[in-house]
Amino acid sequence: MVSQHGILLATHIISSSYGEQCSKVCDCLLRRGTLTLAQIIRFTELSKESVVNCLRVLFNQNCVQPFSTQREGAYDEAPKNDEAPKSVTQYIALFDNIIHKSRARKFIQIVSEELGSDCLKIFHGLIQHGRLSLNRIIERNEQTTAGESDVMVVKESFNKLLNFRFIERCPNPEPFLAPPSDDKSLANKRGARKGKTEEVQTVEQSVLEAAAPTESLRFLEHIDCASEEKIEERHARVTLGKKRKKEAMVLDEDLMGAGEKKEIIWRVNYEEFVRRLRDKTFISYVKTRLNDDASIVLSATLELSKYTTVRQKAEESANLSVNAIYDEVIKKDGGIGMDFDRIRASLARLGCTRSSADGETYSIDLKGITEKAQNEEVESVILKRYGREACRIFKLLSKAGRLLETDKISDDTFVEKKDTLKTLFKLWKDDFLDMEKVSVNGSKHATLLWRVNKQPLFEKIRDEMYHAALNVRLRIVHEQEQAKEVLQLPREKLVGELEKKYKRFFRIVVILESSAINLDDVIMLFHSF
Numbered sequence: 001m002v003s004q005h006g007i008l009l010a011t012h013i014i015s016s017s018y019g020e021q022c023s024k025v026c027d028c029l030l031r032r033g034t035l036t037l038a039q040i041i042r043f044t045e046l047s048k049e050s051v052v053n054c055l056r057v058l059f060n061q062n063c064v065q066p067f068s069t070q071r072e073g074a075y076d077e078a079p080k081n082d083e084a085p086k087s088v089t090q091y092i093a094l095f096d097n098i099i100h101k102s103r104a105r106k107f108i109q110i111v112s113e114e115l116g117s118d119c120l121k122i123f124h125g126l127i128q129h130g131r132l133s134l135n136r137i138i139e140r141n142e143q144t145t146a147g148e149s150d151v152m153v154v155k156e157s158f159n160k161l162l163n164f165r166f167i168e169r170c171p172n173p174e175p176f177l178a179p180p181s182d183d184k185s186l187a188n189k190r191g192a193r194k195g196k197t198e199e200v201q202t203v204e205q206s207v208l209e210a211a212a213p214t215e216s217l218r219f220l221e222h223i224d225c226a227s228e229e230k231i232e233e234r235h236a237r238v239t240l241g242k243k244r245k246k247e248a249m250v251l252d253e254d255l256m257g258a259g260e261k262k263e264i265i266w267r268v269n270y271e272e273f274v275r276r277l278r279d280k281t282f283i284s285y286v287k288t289r290l291n292d293d294a295s296i297v298l299s300a301t302l303e304l305s306k307y308t309t310v311r312q313k314a315e316e317s318a319n320l321s322v323n324a325i326y327d328e329v330i331k332k333d334g335g336i337g338m339d340f341d342r343i344r345a346s347l348a349r350l351g352c353t354r355s356s357a358d359g360e361t362y363s364i365d366l367k368g369i370t371e372k373a374q375n376e377e378v379e380s381v382i383l384k385r386y387g388r389e390a391c392r393i394f395k396l397l398s399k400a401g402r403l404l405e406t407d408k409i410s411d412d413t414f415v416e417k418k419d420t421l422k423t424l425f426k427l428w429k430d431d432f433l434d435m436e437k438v439s440v441n442g443s444k445h446a447t448l449l450w451r452v453n454k455q456p457l458f459e460k461i462r463d464e465m466y467h468a469a470l471n472v473r474l475r476i477v478h479e480q481e482q483a484k485e486v487l488q489l490p491r492e493k494l495v496g497e498l499e500k501k502y503k504r505f506f507r508i509v510v511i512l513e514s515s516a517i518n519l520d521d522v523i524m525l526f527h528s529f
Helices: 004-018 020-032 037-044 048-060 095-115 117-129 134-144 151-163 182-193 203-211 225-239 246-256 270-289 292-304 322-329 340-349 366-386 388-400 406-413 417-429 454-482 497-527
Strands: 064-070 087-093 167-169 265-268 353-355 361-363 434-438 447-451
Touching: 004 020, 004 048, 004 095, 004 454, 020 037, 020 048, 020 064, 020 087, 037 048, 037 087, 048 064, 064 203, 087 203, 095 117, 095 151, 095 270, 095 497, 117 134, 117 151, 117 265, 134 151, 151 167, 270 292, 270 366, 270 497, 292 322, 292 340, 322 340, 322 361, 366 388, 366 417, 366 454, 366 497, 388 406, 388 417, 388 447, 406 417, 406 447, 417 434, 417 447, 454 497
Parallel strands: none
Antiparallel strands: 064 087, 167 265, 353 361, 434 447
């Protein structure tokens, strides 16, 4: 579930880029979940034409994913004769992709640093338009480049982006999501009765999984038409069984862009950029908390694991031999002088799991690094709000991971019991701690026990970051509105008071944009890593 402030931030991002109507459709989908076209029209009170146009924009910007499913109540109904199964198109908002829109500057900087200006032009086009075919990319480059555009240079730059996995094939425009099978439903019920805590796949995860192209196709530029038709035919046979009626496809083709159906359509691969930002954050964190050697070894390990840890919230790196790690370490800046003993010492500091089954191999606990960074972020928040004593109390409870009595907390943190109790109640009132009252041996006076419940706490911090990020964006809009008169004037006319206003505006905006970047780093730590 997306939090309240998360929804407000997402709708503000859509509103500022694509208008109020798109924002209204997006807000409706984020709050209500999957909806049909008719339901969106009813809930938003917009015209059918407006909703269709908004869905087309949001789909092309990868913010909405359509999918078809069997109509409710039709699961047990067998189709009569050659009649197509009853199905309906539904739409789901992709919260992560919407938030990624605000990270365009970060993504652009990565492409600029690694691939240069020619690749950056193509990437700019995909950031702006969302989805483009290679032919459309070439046409756009011709329109934006002074003089003749070299098609070979464009194709070469496109292939570089593809090889670095900065772009990918677009997913299936309307995958079919099959209803859960009876066996699966029965297994879930049995698991619930036995008290098993199995992770249930959300509708969004199921839709994205059904829509995703296979890994063999995802980063492949060319494929012969016969092979692609066979793949599509096999996919349709597995997922749907029978083709939908032609009339039912008319609206969906209009939304997806029927004219581009025969071409391969490309988009930005957010997954790869999140991985790179995560790796950069982890390396910086380890360098600060441990030392340069550990950060170099971590960098080498993450580089070797890049294709296995690309998924969101990867828990550990690939299992790598010490020889492979050494070969990668000596390629890094500062790694040329490192020997096996230094590498093993750094792996130990990183808390690696060592295995001897297939020789000397190591795996880095990425989840552990994430949790340490998250804990420190929460501790910094508590330090600023409640002071050093509160921070010491929180650290103790966080490391303990269990319920502790007030007296023990007071003794271990060297804080007076009265002050300890006062601080604990503050933290509990603001949802940083859980409290339980326990009566011992029928005593009238209950003993108070305290603990940190990290999952809801991290969700609370993330929501606060969404709220702060929204406030910063609104403040930037306010400052732009206030300085509209000054910004519209030519630079040579900005003298005296006007020049002061101009300089003030840019000074404030630079500070606000820096704050927005820092807040987004924290959001990614608690949401994406």
